[in-house]
Amino acid sequence: MNSDSKPNPDLESMVTLTRRDFLVNGSRGIGGLALAALLNRDLKTEAAPARPAASHAAIAERLRAHYAPKAKNCIFLYMEGGVSQLDLFDPKPRLMEFNGQKPPESFTKTARFAFIQKDSAVLLGSPHPFRRYGQCGMELSTRLPSIGACADDIALVRSMHTEAFNHHPGELLMYCGSMMLGRPSIGSWITYALGSESQNLPGYVVLTAGRAASGGTTMFGSGFLPSNYAGVMFRDRGEPVRDLSNPPGWSAEARHLGLDALRDLNGLRKKAVGDPEISSRIASYELAARMQLAAPELTNLDLEPASIREAYGVDRDAGGLTTYRGGGPDAFKSFSRNCLMARRMVERGVRFLAIHHASWDHHNDLNSDLEFNCRVVDQPVGALLRDLKQRGLLDETLVVWASEFGRTPLGENRPGFAKVTGRDHHPFAFSMWMAGGGVRGGQVLGSTDELGWNIERDPVHVNDFHATVLHLFGLDHERLTFRFQGRDYRLTDVAGNVVRPLLA
Numbered sequence: 001m002n003s004d005s006k007p008n009p010d011l012e013s014m015v016t017l018t019r020r021d022f023l024v025n026g027s028r029g030i031g032g033l034a035l036a037a038l039l040n041r042d043l044k045t046e047a048a049p050a051r052p053a054a055s056h057a058a059i060a061e062r063l064r065a066h067y068a069p070k071a072k073n074c075i076f077l078y079m080e081g082g083v084s085q086l087d088l089f090d091p092k093p094r095l096m097e098f099n100g101q102k103p104p105e106s107f108t109k110t111a112r113f114a115f116i117q118k119d120s121a122v123l124l125g126s127p128h129p130f131r132r133y134g135q136c137g138m139e140l141s142t143r144l145p146s147i148g149a150c151a152d153d154i155a156l157v158r159s160m161h162t163e164a165f166n167h168h169p170g171e172l173l174m175y176c177g178s179m180m181l182g183r184p185s186i187g188s189w190i191t192y193a194l195g196s197e198s199q200n201l202p203g204y205v206v207l208t209a210g211r212a213a214s215g216g217t218t219m220f221g222s223g224f225l226p227s228n229y230a231g232v233m234f235r236d237r238g239e240p241v242r243d244l245s246n247p248p249g250w251s252a253e254a255r256h257l258g259l260d261a262l263r264d265l266n267g268l269r270k271k272a273v274g275d276p277e278i279s280s281r282i283a284s285y286e287l288a289a290r291m292q293l294a295a296p297e298l299t300n301l302d303l304e305p306a307s308i309r310e311a312y313g314v315d316r317d318a319g320g321l322t323t324y325r326g327g328g329p330d331a332f333k334s335f336s337r338n339c340l341m342a343r344r345m346v347e348r349g350v351r352f353l354a355i356h357h358a359s360w361d362h363h364n365d366l367n368s369d370l371e372f373n374c375r376v377v378d379q380p381v382g383a384l385l386r387d388l389k390q391r392g393l394l395d396e397t398l399v400v401w402a403s404e405f406g407r408t409p410l411g412e413n414r415p416g417f418a419k420v421t422g423r424d425h426h427p428f429a430f431s432m433w434m435a436g437g438g439v440r441g442g443q444v445l446g447s448t449d450e451l452g453w454n455i456e457r458d459p460v461h462v463n464d465f466h467a468t469v470l471h472l473f474g475l476d477h478e479r480l481t482f483r484f485q486g487r488d489y490r491l492t493d494v495a496g497n498v499v500r501p502l503l504a
Contacts, residue, residue, distance in 0.1 A: 184491070
């Protein structure tokens with residue numbers, strides 16, 4: 001396509017802009033979109049924007065909730081890989097007594113494993129001591145002292161179970177309510193239903209630390225919901241989102257003119273074809289424009305007092321610990337920054353934040369790698385809970401610790417391992433916890449048998465967990481649906497019950 005367009009002398013830094021130049025350069029990334037919105041609104045950046053002073057009932061009416069919510073925001077702490085509940089959350093003294101012995105045949109006869117060889121597998125006790133924390137006396141590993149100090153705000157579920165026994169299906173089920181690809185994430189469902197309180201930041205943000213997520217971005221997608229409800233990944237180095245700044249050599253006015261044209265073209269195309277996804281694209285561009293003003297202040301943690309930075313451990317190092325799991329020494333700073341960023345985003349109205357840390361997949365070297373990972377997450381998570389509470393935000397901010405499944409009471413005896421030093425995947429019984437946002441803290445729900453193999457009391461499926469989270473946000477999981485390919489889909493698929501004992 002040729003063009004006879006001429007340079008505009010009024011734009012001091014604008015190169016000759018042909019139609020081809022515009023289509024190539026104007027569509028790269030989301031950076032440089034700021035001025036598209038500046039003509040329509042006066043945006044202000046504040047150090048700590050005040051949250052809207054509205055009652056929960058008013059918010060329910062305004063944001064299409066089914067009834068008055070208890071939670072307004074969620075911080076979803078996802079420990080990818082399958083956290084060993086037997087070493088951190090579910091003490092089993094009898095398992096230590098039977099260490100090295102064969103398990104009952106009834107346990108393994110019909111069980112599926114990822115790697116364990118049934119014929120020669122033996123029980124593996126935990127050497128990690130537990131202690132009681134808080135006035136409630138909750139038993140947790142001594143490797144989690146900072147989280148343990150918040151036990152009275154935590155509801156610990158020791159009776160989770162799932163059908164998934166491999167990582168990617170398990171992660172999809174925990175994030176999206178189904179092991180199938182293409183379903184919306186829980187953060188997408190919540191922001192679709194309730195919108196975002198923030199005008200200048202995405203409603204759903206993903207922060208990562210450690211190794212890359214094994215499932216890529218499939219857990220954070222919007223599926224068949226409009227794409228502007230997908231999780232937006234923020235980076236832990238440089239610009240939080242790629243191409244957020246204007247390209248070198250482009251003046252703000254030149255960029256504005258090009259992006260105005262892009263907006264108009266999108267609008268014309270939408271009128272012509274009626275594709276609702278074009279509206280999502282326009283909304284994403286407009287949000288990106290506003291983010292140019294909000295993101296630099298948000299990510300500048302130097303604005304926080306030194307005492308807060310120290311509490312979260314923003315500037316700490318690995319203290320000599322090394323591992324190939326958990327992301328290496330940089331994970332200490334990045335996970336701490338993510339937790340502090342999460343609190344700052346909650347203050348600014350971001351609806352749903354996922355902090356994804358990998359990996360807890362301890363098939364071997366369990367003891368050393370568990371020490372590393374616990375050191376990475378314990379201090380900042382504990383600081384996050386205390387900081388939210390001190391600021392009066394915990395009551396309306398739901399904090400969740402989750403993983404796709406747990407680990408076996410059996411040691412992993414995979415061929416090729418010199419000795420047994422880890423555990424295999426265990427979907428039949430594992431632990432997770434919740435705090436704030438309408439959760440009744442200081443309690444333990446459910447129990448497992450003396451070896452930690454099966455659930456004995458109050459089983460909670462992943463779909464039940466999702467139904468409960470939606471309930472805390474004022475959403476009926478059976479009524480929050482989206483019609484796609486002739487069927488009304490929901491996060492909990494065709495299952496799920498609200499776990500009432502978890503509610504305050």
